[in-house]
Amino acid sequence: MREEVVQHGAEEVHTSSFLHVIEEIPSINAPILGDIGPITIATSTVTVMLITLIFVALTIKVSRAKLIPSKFQVVLEMFYGAVADFITSIVGDKERAKKIIPYVGALMTYLIVANLLPMVPGVASFYVTGSEGQHIPLFRGATTDFNTTFGLALAVIVIMQFVGMKEQGIGGYLSHFIQIKQVIRGFRKSFGEGMVSIIGFFVGLIEIISEVAKILSLSLRLFGNMFAHEVLTVILLGAFAVAVPAIWMGMGLLVGVVQSIVFVALVTVYYSLVLKKEGKDAH
Amino acid sequence: MEQILTILGSVGFNWHVALANFINFLIILFILNKFFFGKLGKVISNRQQVIERGLSQASDAEKALASAEDEKKQIIHEAKKEGHVIVSEAQTQAENLAATIKSDAEKEITLRTEAMNHKEAELKTKVEKEFALRAPSLVATLYAETLKKNLTAEDNNALIASMK
Numbered sequence: 015m016r017e018e019v020v021q022h023g024a025e026e027v028h029t030s031s032f033l034h035v036i037e038e039i040p041s042i043n044a045p046i047l048g049d050i051g052p053i054t055i056a057t058s059t060v061t062v063m064l065i066t067l068i069f070v071a072l073t074i075k076v077s078r079a080k081l082i083p084s085k086f087q088v089v090l091e092m093f094y095g096a097v098a099d100f101i102t103s104i105v106g107d108k109e110r111a112k113k114i115i116p117y118v119g120a121l122m123t124y125l126i127v128a129n130l131l132p133m134v135p136g137v138a139s140f141y142v143t144g145s146e147g148q149h150i151p152l153f154r155g156a157t158t159d160f161n162t163t164f165g166l167a168l169a170v171i172v173i174m175q176f177v178g179m180k181e182q183g184i185g186g187y188l189s190h191f192i193q194i195k196q197v198i199r200g201f202r203k204s205f206g207e208g209m210v211s212i213i214g215f216f217v218g219l220i221e222i223i224s225e226v227a228k229i230l231s232l233s234l235r236l237f238g239n240m241f242a243h244e245v246l247t248v249i250l251l252g253a254f255a256v257a258v259p260a261i262w263m264g265m266g267l268l269v270g271v272v273q274s275i276v277f278v279a280l281v282t283v284y285y286s287l288v289l290k291k292e293g294k295d296a297h
Numbered sequence: 298m299e300q301i302l303t304i305l306g307s308v309g310f311n312w313h314v315a316l317a318n319f320i321n322f323l324i325i326l327f328i329l330n331k332f333f334f335g336k337l338g339k340v341i342s343n344r345q346q347v348i349e350r351g352l353s354q355a356s357d358a359e360k361a362l363a364s365a366e367d368e369k370k371q372i373i374h375e376a377k378k379e380g381h382v383i384v385s386e387a388q389t390q391a392e393n394l395a396a397t398i399k400s401d402a403e404k405e406i407t408l409r410t411e412a413m414n415h416k417e418a419e420l421k422t423k424v425e426k427e428f429a430l431r432a433p434s435l436v437a438t439l440y441a442e443t444l445k446k447n448l449t450a451e452d453n454n455a456l457i458a459s460m461k
Contacts (some may be wrong), residue, residue, distance in 0.1 A: 025402050031461050033428060039308075040310045042307075043307055043308060043309035043311070044311075044314060044441050045364050046311075046314070049313070052313065052316070053313060053316060053317040053320070053416060054311065054313035054317060055314075055317065056311070056314045056317070058314070058318065059314060059317045059318060059321065062318055062321040062322070062325075063321065065325065066321060066324060066328070069325055069333070070328060073328055073329070073333050073336075074331060074338050076332060076333050076337060077332060079336055079340045080339060080340070081340065081343060081344050081347060083340075087340075089338075091337060091341060094334065094338070094341065097342075113336060115338065116330040116334040116335055116338070117326070117330060117355075118332065119329070119334045120326050120329030121326070122327070122331050122336055123329055123333070123334075124325050124326070124329065126321070135346060156318075159309065160305070160308045160309045160310055160318075161309065161310060161311055161314035161315040162315075162322075163316045164305075164310065164315045164316045164318070164319075165316070165318030165319035165321070165322055166318070166319075167319075168315070168319055168321050169322045169323055169326065171370070173326070182345045231372070234308070237308065261407035266353045285461075
């Protein structure tokens with residue numbers, strides 16, 4: 015039972031056997047399917063569109079939600095409750111958590127579906143033929159493409175800025191980054207405090223860089239984990255087609271959920287930092 | 298910046314694809330935010346309000362029931378008290394009435410007894426008078442009948458005198 019290698023001139027084409035499923039290791043670059051105006055459609059974009067359709071169907075179902083819930087509504091409400099509890103446990107305050115539950119909850123729902131969708135049997139079976147005749151999987155795992163995770167992290171951080179401005183006021187929020195007022199106030203008090211506030215001014219500028227770094231760290235972490243999982247799945251399928259990949263794919267379910275939770279936990283922490291502090295903690 | 302783009306390029310970064318995914322995610326976020334989490338949150342919150350209202354109403358009803366129960370006990374207690382007073386008053390009235398009736402009856406009995414005694418005495422006197430009037434003739438008749446002989450008045454008197 016060895017891997018067959020068929021010679022076609024100088025090319026070696028690896029074919030699958032019963033115990034070895036030979037697939038190409040997915041490229042780090044998402045295969046491009048075409049352009050619609052300025053927007054380029056990659057296979058991961060198609061997956062995101064599929065996810066959008068799933069969510070549209072889900073929201074149609076949810077729009078019929080009633081006070082006396084159906085079994086399906088109970089499941090959705092349990093999920094809502096779990097997400098709300100998770101966010102509240104991080105934020106530490108139910109009222110403050112309520113403000114970000116719709117944003118972070120939507121992110122968590124999206125990530126769980128995006129991470130687990132490729133595990134659904136049949137989804138990975140759709141292929142399109144590329145310009146060079148190669149087979150391209152139509153629904154590439156959304157989070158195994160850096161462009162998706164980058165777009166996701168960018169959207170999350172951009173929305174966070176708006177949430178921060180809504181909570182603290184535009185001037186109040188931006189004063190964390192550009193601390194001119196603090197410098198003037200510091201020098202009015204004393205020279206020493208003025209000098210300290212200049213350090214604060216530079217720290218504020220570094221904060222801007224840290225906001226950009228958040229986009230990169232969030233997107234690279236998620237992409238790295240999910241892409242590595244996919245690559246390892248393909249390698250394991252090539253080595254052992256039976257049993258072992260099943261365990262690894264089972265692990266994939268866990269990885270998908272855990273990575274969603276990690277991403278959401280970090281985003282929740284970022285959001286909780288921009289929320290106005292209330293009660294005893296208010297300053 | 299160029300270095301960053303080169304590094305990002307090595308992990309497959311493509312501005313156009315990233316933009317498409319960014320827009321897609323914003324659409325998804327809008328849909329989920331508005332129609333999924335928003336709607337579910339509203340339904341759950343409404344249900345919670347209904348439950349809280351129900352619980353509060355149940356608590357109010359329980360309080361009202363307890364108060365009604367207290368009121369009932371109070372009313373029963375007062376009614377019993379009032380009943381006792383009424384019974385006691387009625388008993389006193391009945392006793393008084395009975396005493397009055399008894400006293401009236403005793404008076405009546407006394408009056409009637411006196412009247413009867415008086416009548417009896419009158420009758421006795423009358424009978425005695427009549428007897429005294431009729432006794433001589435009767436005795437004479439008796440003697441005459443006894444002796445089979447008609448006595449005259451002088452005989453009769455003589456006989457009475459001899460009998461004294």
